[in-house]
Amino acid sequence: MSPQEIADILKTQFGDALTAVVAEGSHPHVTIAAERWHEAAVFLRDDPRLQMNMLRCVSGLDLHPEPWIEVVYDLISMQPGGQQGLWVNQSxxxxxxxxxxxxxxxxxxxxxxxxxxxxxxxxxxxFGVIFDGHPDPRRILLPDDWIGHPLRKDYVFPTEYDGIPCAVTAES
Amino acid sequence: MEDKVVHGQPDLLTDFDRQRVAADDLRTEELLINMGPQHPSTHGVLRLMLRTDGELVLEAIPHIGYLHRCAEKIGENVTPVQFVPYTDRLDYLAGMNNNHGYSLAIEKLCGLEVPERARYIRVLMCELNRIASHLVSFGCYGLDMGAFTPFLYAFREREYILDLFEATCGQRLTYNYLSIGGVTQDLPGGFADKLAHFLDYFEPKIDEYNNLLSYNYIFVKRTAGVGVVSAADALAYGLTGPCLRASGVKWDLRRCVPYEIYDRFEFDIPIGIAGGAIGVPREVVVGDSWSRYFVRMQEMKQSVRILRQALQQLPAGEFRAKVPAALKVPAGEVYLEVEGARGQLGYLIVGDGKKTPRRVKIRGPSFCNLSIATHVCRRVLIADVAAILGSIDVVMGEVDR
Structure with a gap:
């Protein structure tokens, strides 16, 4: 199924909540309103036409100087039924x-x-995005007492951590 | 059994406790144990917090981040050509595969064409590195299970591959060889002969290892039926590579979504098979630790097949495309996955017309594969935790990035 067809299905289901569609290029994507995302995720997984059974990647993306951050979810639908028992990439x-x-x-x-x-x-x-209803919302890569979110473009480098001075050679 | 009241606080004890207290005045309680970050069975700096009841692990909570080196932040601050050496350090046992994924993603974004010869050299290097990586996995897994000898054999063979790499690019671990636009230099003289010699030498060794370790009774007892992951769980947790295939899902990017020139080669996709079939011990369950281990053993044979075909088809010509010295990352984005040694290695690269990309997101296969650990290590023995972790085959450099 092509990205355009997926976008059409989502458009009929979610209407104006689907704010943008880029069906061409090397990373086809749709943008959906944050309030409807959970509902859309369940739909993407369970709808018999889509069956997005694997979440490949979740990336934060800072669009500085725009006042927002995007979360990008890469999904794939893989189903059995190919030649020699191979699974097939549906969409x-x-x-x-x-x-x-x-x-x-x-x-x-x-x-x-x-x-x-x-x-x-x-x-x-x-990135400092808050995920509501997350089962275990702790930091994962950084220490628990770290201040700030380093991959944001407006991140201020610390001058010290736990009494250890940090050399700052910021040239961004 | 006589019902005893202990110290006038009967409400604190369950019936089960009361019976035990009555039986032999024995009380046990849950114990939190740290496994790692410095522990030989955690393959790097992984720390697991085990909530145990005697020998039984009730819950295993992984703590990661000890090897976080800000790879993604660095990716935003250096040019693509400068970032290739950093990708080597992600999955440091399969550096070539990491170079490959990043180079392909940048080439797709920038619209660069790679010469034929370079594409074949890339496949040669990636498959060799896959064998080297699986050899480490095989050797270390034996070590985890208490078998010392396979480790020495595995490293003897790996040494041969590393010598080939050293002759090719001067490096044995962090290669920086597959770069944007092709490879950094041509193959050295006599490479084809050396490689053909190695393949002839190595292929029968795999059967030897199977006899030595795979079908060893103790090894099978330790791994078969331990840490079973169903196909549905594997998909839900985003498992890829040998871990996914061991659960019976015949999915390999090299065949299912062919990239580079993998559609030109013939090879099979090994998957986990239930016990009792030919060459599979009776105790084996699809998706258990033994299956994950054995898929890797079979994959080495398939890599040898690919290498033979690639060597035969290797064309003459340029080994690198002309890449502009001041390569700009155009506005746009790309998400590309390649089949690394441990699973699908993905790169999301967003450019905005500058020399450095706006965002480099790396999807490390080990990161996703490890996230199932809590789910699998529930009500297993402490010794089984090592068996499960070893079969998932994580490289912490890639988990923490």
Whole structure:
């Protein structure tokens, strides 16, 4: 199924909540309103036409100087039934959810795809996006007492951590 | 059994406790144990917090981040050509595969064409590195299970491959060889002969290892039926590579979504098979630790097949495309996955017309594969935790990035 067809199905289901569609290029994606994302995730997984059974990747994306951060979910539908028992790649799509830069909330989809658990913790850790309903919302890569979210473009490098001075050679 | 009241607080005890207290005045309680970050069975700096009841693990909570080296942040601050050496350090046992994924993603974004010869050299290097990586996995897994000898054999063979790499690019671990636009230099003289010699030498060795370790009774007892992952769980947790195939899902990017020139080669995709079939011990369950281990053993044979075909088809010509010195990452984005040694290695690269990309996101296969650990290590023995972790075959450099 082509990205355009997936986008059409989502458009009929979610209407105006689907704010943008890019069906061409090397990373076809749709953008969906944050309030409808959890509902859309369940739909993407369970709809017999889509069956997005694997969440491949969740990435944060800072669009500085725009006042928002995007969370990009890369999905794939893989089904049995190919030659020699191989599984077939039915379709792939990326879904983006746009949240405000400060205190942005998006519903966690760890209950839809358990794979989202660690990926969302990472996005929360490095971008400061808050995932509502996450089962284990701790930092994952950085120490628990780290200040700030380093992959944001407005991140201020610390001058010290735990009394250890940090050399700052910031030239961004 | 006589019902005893202990110290006038009967409400604190369950019936089960009461019976035990009555039986032999024995009380046990849950114990938190740290496994790692410095522990030989955690393959790097992984720390597992085990909630145990005697020998039984009730819950295993992984703590990661000890090897976090800000690879993604660095990727935003250096040019693509400069970032290739950093990709080597992600999965440091299969550096070539990491170079490959990043180079392909940048080439797709920038619209670069890679010469034929370079594409074949890339396949040669990736498959050799896959064998080297699986050899480490095989050797170390034997070590985890208490078998010392296979480790020495595995490293003897790996040494040969590393010598080939050293002759090719001067490096034995972090290669920086597959770069944007092709490879950094041509194959050295006599490489084809050396490689053909190695393949002839190595292929029968795999059967020897199977006799030595795979079908060893103790080894089978330790791994078969331990840490079973169903196909549905594997998909839900985003498992890829040998871990997914061991659960019976015949999915390999090299065949299912062919990239580079993998559609030109003939090879099979080994998957986990239930016990009792030819060459599979009776105790084996699809998706258990033994299956994950054995898929890797079979994959080495398939890699040898690919290497033979690639060597035969290797064309003459350029080994690198002309890449502009000041390569700019155009506005746009790409998400590309390759089949690394441990699973699907993905790169999301977003450019905005500058020399450095806006965002480099790396999907490490070990990161996703490890996330199932809590789910699998529930109500297993402490010794089984090592068996399960070893069969997942994580490289912490890739988990923490």
């Amino acid at each position: 792939t799509i990326a879904v983006r959810v746009r949240v405000p830069r400060d205190g942005g909330h998006v519903a966690s989809v760890a209950d839809v795809w358990p794979a989202a658990d660690w990926h969302e913790r990472e996005a929360a850790d490095l």
